[in-house]
Amino acid sequence: MSEYQYYEFQAIDRPLSANEMSELRSYSSRARITPTSFVVDYAWGNFKGDEDAWMVKYFDAFLYLANWGTHVLKLRLPSRLLTPESAKAYCCGNSAFVREKAGKVVITFVSEDDTEPPVPSGLGQLSASLENMAEFLTTLTIVAQFVHFVVHRDQKTTKYYGLYRHTC
Numbered sequence: 001m002s003e004y005q006y007y008e009f010q011a012i013d014r015p016l017s018a019n020e021m022s023e024l025r026s027y028s029s030r031a032r033i034t035p036t037s038f039v040v041d042y043a044w045g046n047f048k049g050d051e052d053a054w055m056v057k058y059f060d061a062f063l064y065l066a067n068w069g070t071h072v073l074k075l076r077l078p079s080r081l082l083t084p085e086s087a088k089a090y091c092c093g094n095s096a097f098v099r100e101k102a103g104k105v106v107i108t109f110v111s112e113d114d115t116e117p118p119v120p121s122g123l124g125q126l127s128a129s130l131e132n133m134a135e136f137l138t139t140l141t142i143v144a145q146f147v148h149f150v151v152h153r154d155q156k157t158t159k160y161y162g163l164y165r166h167t168c
Contacts, residue, residue, distance in 0.1 A: 004067040007047050009038040012060040020058060024049075056101045065135060071111040079105045 015035035016024070024031070024038050027049045031040035038059070040047070055062055055076050064072040082105050087098040097108040 003043060005042045005047070006063070006065040007038075007040050007042075007051075008063045009054060009059040010061040011036045011058060016058060024058070052099075052106070055106050056104060069111075069113045071113070071135070073109045074106055076104050076106050079103050082107075 016033075021033050021035065024033055027047075028040050031038055033039075038054075051062055051064070051072075051074065055074050060076045062072070062074040064070070079100055080103075084098050084100040084105050087105060087107055090096070091098050091107070095110050097110070099106050099108075
């Protein structure tokens with residue numbers, strides 16, 4: 001089986017400057033770099049950048065997919081909107097992490113699943129980028145549920161969309 005890794009960073013709050021885009025280019029000659037994104041995939045080799053540092057310095061969202069079952073989603077928010085303490089209350093185990101740096105909270109969601117899910121009818125006809133987008137949208141739905149849960153955590157009920165607050 002061949003190796004496949006997909007990296008996508010998105011800048012939402014502000015576009016990247018020409019200087020920042022130039023800095024990013026020094027990490028990959030093949031990446032698709034725009035004022036709002038950095039996208040690269042590898043069939044061999046590895047990413048040369050530092051995902052965590054890039055999330056603090058440049059980007060608001062990060063998606064990593066590997067064909068061996070590793071999936072990572074990172075979201076960056078200003079700590080004034082979501083405190084690390086609030087987010088940590090909902091991040092237990094080895095699948096969700098929170099860290100704060102430079103006034104920003106980065107939430108990391110990790111999934112390690114080497115089992116192949118059943119392929120829906122017609123999915124095999126999509127391009128690789130559309131398949132990645134479909135998987136990203138599924139992950140984004142889960143994250144949206146998490147954010148909704150955190151925002152509404154002070155209400156009496158502790159269940160939202162199947163998510164529960166856990167104490168670790």
